[in-house]
Amino acid sequence: MxxxxxxxxxxxxxxxxxxxxxxxxxxxxxxxxxVSIFLYTDGVYVTNKNxxxxxxxxxxxMFEELGxxxxxxxxxxxxxxxxxxxxxxxxxxxxxxMGALVHMIQECDRVLVFGGG
Amino acid sequence: xxxxxxxxxxxxxxxxxxxxxxxxxxxxxxxxxEGLRMAEALLAFQVPLKVVFTEDGVFSxxxxxxxxxxxxxxxxxxFAGLESMGLPQLMVVKExxxxxxxxxxxxxxxxxxxxxxCHLRTLIDEAKVVIPF
Numbered sequence: 705m706x707x708x709x710x711x712x713x714x715x716x717x718x719x720x721x722x723x724x725x726x727x728x729x730x731x732x733x734x735x736x737x738x739v740s741i742f743l744y745t746d747g748v749y750v751t752n753k754n755x756x757x758x759x760x761x762x763x764x765x766m767f768e769e770l771g772x773x774x775x776x777x778x779x780x781x782x783x784x785x786x787x788x789x790x791x792x793x794x795x796x797x798x799x800x801x802m803g804a805l806v807h808m809i810q811e812c813d814r815v816l817v818f819g820g821g
Numbered sequence: 822x823x824x825x826x827x828x829x830x831x832x833x834x835x836x837x838x839x840x841x842x843x844x845x846x847x848x849x850x851x852x853x854x855e856g857l858r859m860a861e862a863l864l865a866f867q868v869p870l871k872v873v874f875t876e877d878g879v880f881s882x883x884x885x886x887x888x889x890x891x892x893x894x895x896x897x898x899x900f901a902g903l904e905s906m907g908l909p910q911l912m913v914v915k916e917x918x919x920x921x922x923x924x925x926x927x928x929x930x931x932x933x934x935x936x937x938x939c940h941l942r943t944l945i946d947e948a949k950v951v952i953p954f
Contacts (some may be wrong), residue, residue: 802862820953
């Protein structure tokens with residue numbers, strides 16, 4: 705199955721980012737395809753490569769790892785509103801517009817939302 | 822209201838669509854605004870879209886918002902503007918209006934259809950993608 709992921713929450717405050725990460729890993733291990741992961745609202749913060757988390761999981765590194773096998777796109781407008789710049793993003797992660805979200809929706813069999821209302 | 826039979830956002834269009842569900846109140850979090858922004862973008866790309874307001878999300882459709890000193894805009898008016906972008910109607914769950922002492926007369930001037938909670942369940946079943954805000 706071809707999955708798309710939308711993440712609506714930032715790192716550490718809630719578990720949405722962790723759940724999205726573990727879902728993606730499990731889906732890839734079972735042979736599914738992750739068309740892309742679209743980071744929206746505070747979700748863009750999971751790509752902040754300056755995250756330091758002594759003794760704890762590093763969520764930025766986790767999403768960088770996902771980026772090897774799945775396209776990870778941070779909403780450019782959301783990033784702009786939060787002072788995030790391309791050079792602050794983890795390796796391999798790009799900013800994109802709503803066109804990237806639309807493309808994901810059109811290409812996927814299922815879209816899962818983590819951290820929504 | 823009547824909806825265009827050939828519009829990608831016709832209320833009667835059986836093609837798989839995106840369903841955005843607004844559950845949060847208009848202020849307090851950014852979710853309502855960001856959901857609105859996503860709805861606008863999907864309409865701009867002509868993605869078949871349905872929009873439902875439920876729970877405290879029904880407050881987003883109240884008229885007369887944004888008149889205070891906080892500097893927030895009128896979110897109700899912004900949601901009403903989705904019609905001009907091709908959304909035939911907004912849907913609101915009647916039970917949630919009733920339980921908050923509201924009626925459609927309290928809501929912005931826009932094509933608004935009241936539905937019941939069972940109808941919302943059907944919309945969720947039919948949608949290809951459900952995005953809650």
